[in-house]
Amino acid sequence: MHRVTSLVPVLAVLVSASLAGPALAAPISEWSFTIVNSWDPGGTVWNSTGSTPSNAFGTGTTLPDGQDPAGDYAFVRWGTPEQTGGNRSFLGADTNLTQSSVLTNGPAATGASFYHGNYSVRTGAGNEAQLKSTRLVSDIMISSVTPVGTEATLHRTFDIDFTETLNARLNQNVPIEECPGYETWGDSGATGACPDRLTLNTSALRFTTGIIDGYVYDFVVSFDLSTLENIVGISVDGDLATIWTGEGVLSRIGTLVTVTARAVPEPGAVALLGAGLAAMGLGLRRRRS
Known part of the structure; x- marks a missing residue:
């Protein structure tokens, strides 16, 4: 009987720790977000052959080849077209994109799309240089819709290595x-x-908020494989994703955004639980002695 009664105060402390603090509020159930994308001139490198591309960075309601799959775009463009009147190559991203309903622990919502105008361009000192690498800058403004009151701005950068590959010459195909x-x-x-x-590197596609009324929220952006247009292949090695795009066409890949909530114990409850465990340990040591 002594062994049971000696643990009663300790168990009482543990029970009080588990019940300490007010009950968690309901998590934020709905969000909205706005994405502003831009290309960083300081983070862009051209290859060593050819002149620096003119008017390389821009925005508009159409892509540089005149196509308009969605809305507003930011783009970086380069290269002397292979044929007179042809298109320069470019990378583009949706910008000023707003998604008004993203449900916590709900289905994925549509995010920004990304584009590559893969057009044949000339090489050599008398032509524009080709892209070697660039940096996409994403500013993401998130706001809670239900309930309102939470806002945050997230700044993310994505370094992209680019390889302009072989094209056929003199009607000879490439092995x-x-x-x-x-x-x-x-x-x-x-x-x-x-x-x-x-x-x-796709690691910047994942981010987590601080603690908001007892919860943290994990935002994950992933490729939407149902949207692929003229994408020849995708491979993933850890956080590195490699994308191959078809020649002579506009390629597109969309994204999806998901939000999940995780409850986080209140600091007071954690402290009381620790005290209860310490008291249990002390009681056991006293019994043994």
Whole structure:
């Protein structure tokens, strides 16, 4: 009987710790967000052959090739077109994009889309240089809708390595084996042009808020594979994603945004629980002595 009664005060402390503090408020159930994307001139590198591209950075309601799949765009463009009147190559991203209903622990919401105008451009000292790497800057403004009152601005950067690949010359196709990444997307034979390659670190696509009324919220942006247009292949190695795009066309890849909530114990409850565990340990030591 002594062994049971000696633990009663300790158990009482543990019970009080588990019940300490007010009950958690309901988590934020709905969010809205606005994404502003831009390309960083200071984070952009051109290859060593050719002149620095003119009017390389811009925004508009159409992409540089005149196409308009969605709305407002930010883009970086380069290269002397292979044919007179042709298109320069470019990378583009939706900007000033607002999504008004993102449900916590609910289905994914549509995020920004990204574009590559993969057009044949000339090489050599008398032409514009080609892209080697660039940096996309994303400012994401999130606001709670239900209930209102929580706002935050997140700043994210994405460094992108770019490879402009081989195109056919004099009606001679390129052997598949000479195309970067053919092991992933290719087969035997030859092609008129190798897909271009973009590689980026995707770790910045995940972010977590601070504690808000007992919860933290995990935001995750992922590629929407149902939206792929003229994407030859995608491979992922840890946080590194490599994307290959078809030649002579506009390529597109969309994104999805999900939000999940995680309850976080109140500091007071954690402290009381720790005190209860310490008291239990002390009681056990006294009994043994």
